[in-house]
Amino acid sequence: MDRFTWANGLLEMNETLVIQQRGVRLYDGDEKAKLDVGVVLLSTHRLLWRDQKNHECCICIPLSQIIFFEEQAAGIGKSAKIVIHLHAAPANKDPGPYQHSKFSYIKLSFKEHGQIEFYRRLTEEMTQKRWENTPVSQPIDTTAGPKAGRTRAVGIVGIERKLEEKRKETDKNISEAFEDLSKLMEKAKEMVELSRSIANKIKDKQGDITEDETIRFKSYLLSMGIANPVTRETHGSGTHYHMQLAKQLGDMLQAPLELLSPEDLVNACKMFESLKLPLRLRVFDSGVMVVQLQSHSEEEMIASALDNVSDKGSLTAEEFAKLLGLSVLLAKERLLLAEKMGHLCRDDSVEGLRFYPNLF
């Protein structure tokens, strides 16, 4: 903050205002500057700041003093900032709010947003360097000069500081991540204890493994992605979870369910029969699986296919689907089934696949 000088807030000849933003607090390095919230102004030549309440309090810094700048994203309870790294102040600098500072960078904290646009404009101005073309009356000490060596040292210190900040941030992230891991470790500890207790019971043949323990154990395994542990048949006994799911599906097939993995769905469907639900999972030769109402026996499907085809002379899967209000996939499966049973035959040509009654 010791790079700033007092200003009268007036623009010089050839100097143009580019953008201004209110609600900005200045930081000397990482510390809040002993100034209130104000308006930051960007011109073609300078960066200015003026106290919102006290308009007489105005400071500025030439853009040529800026080495580089970067955005600092907003955090919880923290506004977005622009960090600006600066060259050392020239010896003959006019007085400003700070005589001396241990930091070689400042921050603009945007309490009322506007940082994105400001950053963009600042980038433009720093790229175009319009102040070089139209120098203003005030002499500005630029980077060219005997202070080059020291400037570089300052620059490096600034970079080092940035690295330190990044390191702190990383540390924070890592410890947060490990927090989750420690929770996982606790869960694993529970599982280990349970399995130890079960193992002991088996070893000592001491008492029965309670159903509760079994269910708990299976649910642990399920949540780790191990379906169907320790079962005699794959879907006869099934898991408690799948049983519940199958019942639910049976009850409310129409209602929207939460996201369900296809594997869980199929396993649940396989249990319809054993749970005496009026639904069946049917697997076609092609591997296509469908859920259908129990009433749809095979004969009915074939008979209906034959009736419709005979009625219309011939049908494609698409026409049949439309006729019955089915999906094309299901319609095709029915036609194929009827063909397999010898009731239909096919006509495969460039016009497409069409089914006829089997007159052979």
Place this chain on the structure above:
Amino acid sequence: MSFEWPWQYNFPPFFTLQPNVDTRQKQLAAWCSLVLSYFRHRKLYTVDVLEAQESPVFNNKKIERKLSVEAIQVVFEELRKKGNLEWMDKNKTRCLIMWRRPEEWGKLIYQWVSKNGMVNSVFTLYELSNGDDTENEEFHGLEDWMLLRSLQALQTEGKAEIITMDDGKGVKFF
């Protein structure tokens, strides 16, 4: 006399090789029967497989359907198994369609020979297939290679003997 096409000829599925095994069997039986009767009607004996696709028997322009080359091969294989077809080359590009098997021809020829009391006579092949005497017989106009096969069949049965003469082959009936 125009050829009478069977009902299957105008049934589009007839030109698609049926995946259902039972249906296919019936389909192929119909094809064999059609090929044989068509060739008999037109008195054709040989066919080139690639040209076959354009022949009316495999290509029904009216319903815009034709049998694929693969399907034609399947029909031909079926005919071969039944003894009605013989491949003329190893690559199976050309074949003989025997809408009447050599044994059957042989039988017809022998019937004519014995009916006319010409057993023990010798005939040249030409006399049999193109002679005035045989003009009304079905085997009149029979192609040489077919005639020879038929006589060979009779020979196997001991009813004839093929003899080589100065200007060709001849046969003696017993």
